[in-house]
Amino acid sequence: MRVALIIKTNYGGLWTVPQACALRDRGHDVVVICPPGGRLNARLTEAGIRTVASPFSFRFRPTPTTLIQLWQLRRLVHRLRVQVLYHHLYAATLAARLATVGMPMVRVQFVAGPAFLESRAVRVVERLLWRMDRAIVCGTRYTSRRYGELGVPAPRRPAVTSGLNLAWATADLPDDTAATRAEARAKARADLGLTPDQFAVIMVAYVYPPRKLAAHRNRAFKGHDVLLTAWQAFRSEHPDAVLMLVGGGSDQAGEAHRQDLMRRFGVGDDPSVRWVDTADDVRPYYRAADLSVSPSLSEGHGAPPEAALLDVPSIVSDAGGLPETVDETCGWVVPRDDAATLARALAHAYTEFRSGDLAARGLQARDRSHRHFDNRVSAVRMAQIVEHAAGVGGPPPEYAPPVTGKVFSR
Structure with missing residues (x-):
């Protein structure tokens, strides 16, 4: 498959590197769309992952520039002949969804942190827009529960930590x-x-x-x-x-x-x-x-x-x-x-x-x-989830979450 990862940062988001590598190592053609320069592009280049500069600034302002940039992002995705769009961080998620409305592709979201789901305004929007994603990979079980409250079926919100090197x-x-x-x-x-x-x-x-x-x-x-x-x-x-x-x-x-x-x-x-x-x-x-x-x-x-x-x-x-x-x-x-x-x-x-x-x-x-929290294990599991969302391969193996600590009360 041709898989494009979209992320709004060029400095953070280093968890995308092992995920991109896992997809590539499983035989997929992988490209990452993100702002040019920065630490993330350097790490991806070192890993042999192709990067493309995003034409969208990931700033949602009510100006003609925002619409123009979203149209440019849509043209870029079309030109890359993307079959699976794997988006990271909420601004990139919104951009990916809006720019590709009506395009025949599979969208998968990765949620690194749950902060946006704790905003009432965002929850109202997300209650409707989550349906645009075939799967929502939740970085924590807490995030998966929050998406469950918005009506996302359990099979479409697997919890997988991004992990560590x-x-x-x-x-x-x-x-x-x-x-x-x-x-x-x-x-x-x-x-x-x-x-x-x-x-x-x-x-x-x-x-x-x-x-x-x-x-x-x-x-x-x-x-x-x-x-x-x-x-x-x-x-x-x-x-x-x-x-x-x-x-x-x-x-x-x-x-x-x-x-x-x-x-x-x-x-x-x-x-x-x-x-x-x-x-x-x-x-x-x-x-x-x-x-x-x-x-x-x-x-x-x-x-x-x-x-x-x-x-x-x-x-x-x-x-x-x-x-x-x-x-x-x-x-x-x-x-x-x-x-x-x-x-x-x-x-x-x-x-x-x-x-x-x-x-x-x-x-x-x-x-x-x-x-x-081994990112080699989690990256493979995420690749399996992306493949399953796209109709390639069977469901990933069951995930055994760690035991949660009890609240200190002394």
């Missing part, structure tokens, strides 16, 4: 042994000025600005404010602990919001908080950390599976697919937007850090991530 965690080390990982951890902590007995907490996430259409209006969905509020309560009784926030603004508005958070919470005057702008390589920060926190108000699977690859357990909120990333052996789930409970969970993790039990959770987390 398991080799990434140790690709910069000479080997993957416990001794080598311990040595790398000691070096990372020393380089960051952390002593062996300091409790180090990390949050890795871009800072996004508040969105008008988001379910949590006037709030940024990653929950930095929730963690910083909890940290103020936690650090008053644990002054030796350190919080590392890794990630700058997602764009100019996101950076403005980050600066506002730093002022509001006095980060510049708080030696226990270190806010690192976007890092090209986050592995040293994870290796130096004892615990990862994902306090999002809305999220897919987020950072916890990535942290787990580097032996770091997580506290997550109960938002979206986050509870699917931990169980009782390797992390905690707290109610979203509940700084008081998050502070208590931090204190509980601190107690385990002092007793030596927290490191064991990290090893459990690593094992769990290897079992459930």
Whole structure:
């Protein structure tokens, strides 16, 4: 088949690379339509996947330019003789549907994150438009349930995580042994000025600005404010602990919001908080950390599976697919937007850090991530779903989802 993947970004969306490769390796002709340049195009080129610059900007503004660009996208899809259109991220999904109305092809959507489904306005629209897709591959079971609420039959909304490159965690080390990982951890902590007995907490996430259409209006969905509020309560009784926030603004508005958070919470005057702008390589920060926190108000699977690859357990909120990333052996789930409970969970993790039990959770987390978040496995499953949607091959094998963690209540 001729399969075209459409994605609105040229920087993120790296999960498309193994998916495109899996389709190609199964004998299909694959092309990716996305904005030119950027990290994503470079990775696709390295993998031998053809890319084509999108004529559509993925900005839906009420201007003639929007209509012209959608028409150009339609002509591009026609010229490529696409049989299956596999679209990623909601702006690309809308563009793919609108540009190809009436064209004889199979459309498959991949949903990386569920945030758009938490908007009432989008749900009203999506209740009608989902029918244009033969299948909706949901990155989390939570997303699949939300689409079920919109009337999508279960067979058309399979849940498959985008997964991770398991080799990434140790690709910069000479080997993957416990001794080598311990040595790398000691070096990372020393380089960051952390002593062996300091409790180090990390949050890795871009800072996004508040969105008008988001379910949590006037709030940024990653929950930095929730963690910083909890940290103020936690650090008053644990002054030796350190919080590392890794990630700058997602764009100019996101950076403005980050600066506002730093002022509001006095980060510049708080030696226990270190806010690192976007890092090209986050592995040293994870290796130096004892615990990862994902306090999002809305999220897919987020950072916890990535942290787990580097032996770091997580506290997550109960938002979206986050509870699917931990169980009782390797992390905690707290109610979203509940700084008081998050502070208590931090204190509980601190107690385990002092007793030596927290490191064991990290090893459990690593094992769990290897079992459930291998992108080589998920990419093949997604390719099978695309093929089945197009009438090629039988249904993919049943997916055994990971056990979900229970909400922390101490």
